[in-house]
Amino acid sequence: MSDPIIRMQGVNKWYGKFHVLQDIDLEVARGERIVICGPSGSGKSTLIRCLNRLEEIQQGRIVIDGTELDGDLRHVEQVRRDVGMVFQHFNLFPHLTVLENLTLGPIWVLHRPKAEAEAVARRYLERVRISEQADKYPGQLSGGQQQRVAIARALCMAPKIMLFDEPTSALDPEMVKEVLDVMVELAGEEGMTMLSVTHEMGFARRVADRVIFMDGGRIVEQNTPDAFFDNPQHERTKLFLSQILH
Numbered sequence: 001m002s003d004p005i006i007r008m009q010g011v012n013k014w015y016g017k018f019h020v021l022q023d024i025d026l027e028v029a030r031g032e033r034i035v036i037c038g039p040s041g042s043g044k045s046t047l048i049r050c051l052n053r054l055e056e057i058q059q060g061r062i063v064i065d066g067t068e069l070d071g072d073l074r075h076v077e078q079v080r081r082d083v084g085m086v087f088q089h090f091n092l093f094p095h096l097t098v099l100e101n102l103t104l105g106p107i108w109v110l111h112r113p114k115a116e117a118e119a120v121a122r123r124y125l126e127r128v129r130i131s132e133q134a135d136k137y138p139g140q141l142s143g144g145q146q147q148r149v150a151i152a153r154a155l156c157m158a159p160k161i162m163l164f165d166e167p168t169s170a171l172d173p174e175m176v177k178e179v180l181d182v183m184v185e186l187a188g189e190e191g192m193t194m195l196s197v198t199h200e201m202g203f204a205r206r207v208a209d210r211v212i213f214m215d216g217g218r219i220v221e222q223n224t225p226d227a228f229f230d231n232p233q234h235e236r237t238k239l240f241l242s243q244i245l246h
């Protein structure tokens with residue numbers, strides 16, 4: 001692949017003695033949309049958390065848009081700006097309003113003037129269809145609304161890459177669709193690189209360029225959604241799919 005935006009080479013990570021990521025080689029093209037799936041504990045969250053250095057690796061290399069994720073703090077800061085993340089449990093600041101949650105990073109990290117940060121934040125709130133909630137606190141919103149705020153907050157930092165770590169798995173079923181709809185729209189945007197850990201296989205079929213299946217800390221299989229779902233190659237993939245697709 002020429003000029004990948006993400007390059008992981010020979011990545012290994014341990015939690016104590018537990019070998020959580022094993023010999024991960026992964027390249028992601030600019031604008032590519034990837035869905036990562038696999039059994040619980042297979043290392044999916046750990047893999048994407050390594051991409052913005054929320055987790056340290058012990059072996060291998062990670063390069064994000066030309067910046068090596070080594071021990072240099074400036075590189076970590078650069079990569080954190082380039083990579084937006086949406087978590088399972090929203091991680092909004094409860095004592096700040098929705099608007100303040102969105103403007104915090106642009107004002108304090110990107111040094112944008114307050115008025116400009118607010119204008120950008122309101123645009124994104126409109127895009128995730130939640131502009132009327134700007135002055136509320138996260139605790140006053142539904143889970144689906146909070147997750148859409150979290151997505152808008154990540155987008156306000158103008159990231160080159162968006163990571164989603166099981167963004168719908170903490171939501172009541174009726175709220176899953178409203179978050180997936182926003183993600184589908186985002187995936188349709190030119191140039192947005194997106195890695196999503198999710199078990200929403202309908203979403204994977206609809207938007208993914210590539211589905212990656214992890215098991216036991218390894219990438220076991222990867223393919224286009226049609227090939228992956230209709231013709232899985234590995235026994236472990238087949239077993240996983242038989243368990244989650246009814």
Ligand SMILES: Nc1ncnc2c1ncn2[C@@H]1O[C@H](COP(=O)(O)OP(=O)(O)OP(=O)(O)O)[C@@H](O)[C@H]1O
Pocket residue numbers: 015018020038039040041042043044045046047
């Ligand atoms: N900070 C940690 N310290 C020790 N072990 C950890 C830590 N974080 C995760 N693990 C373990 O590493 C393994 C992989 O975790 P990870 O969250 O990456 O898996 P996952 O595939 O995302 O699973 P799930 O779908 O359940 O979220 C699990 O067995 C987990 O218990």
